[in-house]
Amino acid sequence: MGTITNVLLCSFVVGIAQTTVVLEPDRPFLQVQVHHPEAFLECCYKTSENSVKVLWIKQDANKTLSSPVQLTQRVKNVITDSCGTLTFKPVELHDTGFYQCKLAGNGFNLLSHGTYLQVYQPMKKTINLSESAKNRILTAEGVLLLLCVLAPSVTLLCKSKRLKQLEKKKAKKEEENIYQGLNLDECWSTYDRIERSQPHGQYQDVGNIKEEEEQIQLEKP
Incomplete structure (x- = not known):
C-alpha cells in the first residue's frame, strides 16, 4: 500500500x-x-x-x-x-x-x-560556357531548326517538279510511239483505194479530175 x-x-x-x-x-x-x-x-x-x-x-x-x-x-x-x-x-x-x-x-x-x-550539394556544371558562347549556340540551334523546317518543303517541291517533267517526257514518248513505223505514202494509197471503191453518182465533176483523165474513165450522163 x-x-x-x-x-x-x-x-x-x-x-x-x-x-x-x-x-x-x-x-x-x-x-x-x-x-x-x-x-x-x-x-x-x-x-x-x-x-x-x-x-x-x-x-x-x-x-x-x-x-x-x-x-x-x-x-x-x-x-x-x-x-x-x-x-x-x-x-x-x-x-x-x-x-x-x-x-x-x-x-x-x-x-x-x-x-x-x-x-x-548543388549540381556542378559539366561545361563552363560564357554568355557569348551560349548566344552562339542558341543562334546555331535556331538556324538548324529553320533548316529542318524548310528542307522537307524544298525537297517536296523538287520531287513534284521532277515528276511533272517525267510525265511530260512520257507523254511525248507515247505520241512518238503512236506514229513510229507508219509510212505516209502507204496511208495515202490506202485512202485512195477506199475512195475509189466507193460507188459514184450518175454525174461526175470533170473539172476536178483533169489530172486523172488518163487513169480514170469518166462516166457519161
Whole structure:
C-alpha cells in the first residue's frame, strides 16, 4: 500500500513539474547548402524553473539510430534564458539528420518535436560556357531548326517538279510511239483505194479530175 502511494505521489509531482515547462513550436524542416557559413536549430520553451538543461539528440537519415550530438569547435550548443540553439559553422554534408532537444530539470524530462536538417550539394556544371558562347549556340540551334523546317518543303517541291517533267517526257514518248513505223505514202494509197471503191453518182465533176483523165474513165450522163 505504501509503495502505491509513493508512486502516485511521484507521478503527481512530475505532472506538476511538467506543467511548468511549455515547449514552443519547432521549425519542422531546414534545408541548407553544404559548406554554408552558418546554420542553427532552435528549441525554445517557457518555464518558471531556475535551471533547465538543454541537450541535443540526433537521429540519422535512416531513422535507425539516435545519439547525443557531439559538440565541437564547429558544432556548438548556445543556451539562453528561454532557448537552446544548436549552431553549425560551417555546415557539412554529414550534418543531415533529425534533431531534437531534450529538456531536463528538477523532476521533468521532455523532448521537443524536432527539426529535420537537410544538407544538399548543388549540381556542378559539366561545361563552363560564357554568355557569348551560349548566344552562339542558341543562334546555331535556331538556324538548324529553320533548316529542318524548310528542307522537307524544298525537297517536296523538287520531287513534284521532277515528276511533272517525267510525265511530260512520257507523254511525248507515247505520241512518238503512236506514229513510229507508219509510212505516209502507204496511208495515202490506202485512202485512195477506199475512195475509189466507193460507188459514184450518175454525174461526175470533170473539172476536178483533169489530172486523172488518163487513169480514170469518166462516166457519161
